[in-house]
Amino acid sequence: KEEHRLSYESKLKCAQHSVSKKLLEIALAKKSNLIASADVTTTQELLDLAEKTGPHIIALKTHIDIISDFDYEKTILPLKELALKHQFLLMEDRKFADIGNTQELQFTSGVFKITDWADFVTSQVIGGFESLDCFRNVGVVAIVGMSSKGTLTTNSYREEALKIALSHPNVIGAVSQHKVPEDILLFTPGVNLADSGDGKGQQYNTPQHVFKTLHTDFIIVGRGIYKAEDAEKAALTYKNEGWNAYLQSLEK
Numbered sequence: 001k002e003e004h005r006l007s008y009e010s011k012l013k014c015a016q017h018s019v020s021k022k023l024l025e026i027a028l029a030k031k032s033n034l035i036a037s038a039d040v041t042t043t044q045e046l047l048d049l050a051e052k053t054g055p056h057i058i059a060l061k062t063h064i065d066i067i068s069d070f071d072y073e074k075t076i077l078p079l080k081e082l083a084l085k086h087q088f089l090l091m092e093d094r095k096f097a098d099i100g101n102t103q104e105l106q107f108t109s110g111v112f113k114i115t116d117w118a119d120f121v122t123s124q125v126i127g128g129f130e131s132l133d134c135f136r137n138v139g140v141v142a143i144v145g146m147s148s149k150g151t152l153t154t155n156s157y158r159e160e161a162l163k164i165a166l167s168h169p170n171v172i173g174a175v176s177q178h179k180v181p182e183d184i185l186l187f188t189p190g191v192n193l194a195d196s197g198d199g200k201g202q203q204y205n206t207p208q209h210v211f212k213t214l215h216t217d218f219i220i221v222g223r224g225i226y227k228a229e230d231a232e233k234a235a236l237t238y239k240n241e242g243w244n245a246y247l248q249s250l251e252k
Ligand code: 5IU
Pocket: 037, 039, 093, 143, 145, 146, 147, 148, 175, 189, 190, 191, 192, 202, 220, 221, 222, 223, 224
């Protein structure tokens, strides 16, 4: 008999962090566990993608530092409006990886001022427990394991990284390609229905696979959506695939 997973409803009941609660509430309201990864390089493309995928996603994952024409007023303000209009959260995939003091500066200063608009951010935990203290006002998704070929996130690294993630009050979840304990949300990138890799080290799995074998909570899809001819249609497809795979993973 296969071990079964906890539902979003039961995770919501024991969620401690306001961002975990919001994510789970949006997931249940939209019947979606999809996060679109906006790896696009202009404000226009970013806003277009947010508009098209907005109704179907629980969060939009950004790499704000790849936007060539970044301008706080022209990029962030309309993005925040779209997030409000379509009810999704903003996840800045900054992958902080420094000492606490430097991360704090990267989080609050510079042109991006991530602290002012991101609902949650990704961070490495390589800097140790206290390096995560600066993300007080947002949720942190800790990078525990990576999807790329040859990653150094070995068993023992992941075990140590999880200890920090599970014990830090700012952490809401982990990115990994392996199962994690049920009291932390699992975010899984490297999801694509058409490809098994990208020729640059990325390794893909299907939504079916990650829900069944990893008991993932949220799938992160980049090129499967933004490179599709019709990004809205692709988002809807991944949303439905992800939701059905989740429902199946609930069955004993
Ligand atoms: N991403 C991964 N794998 C990881 C981590 C992050 O793919 O292990 I940590 C990011 C990189 C990219 C998105 O922003 O998730 C996946 O995009 P594609 O679906 O286009 O491969």
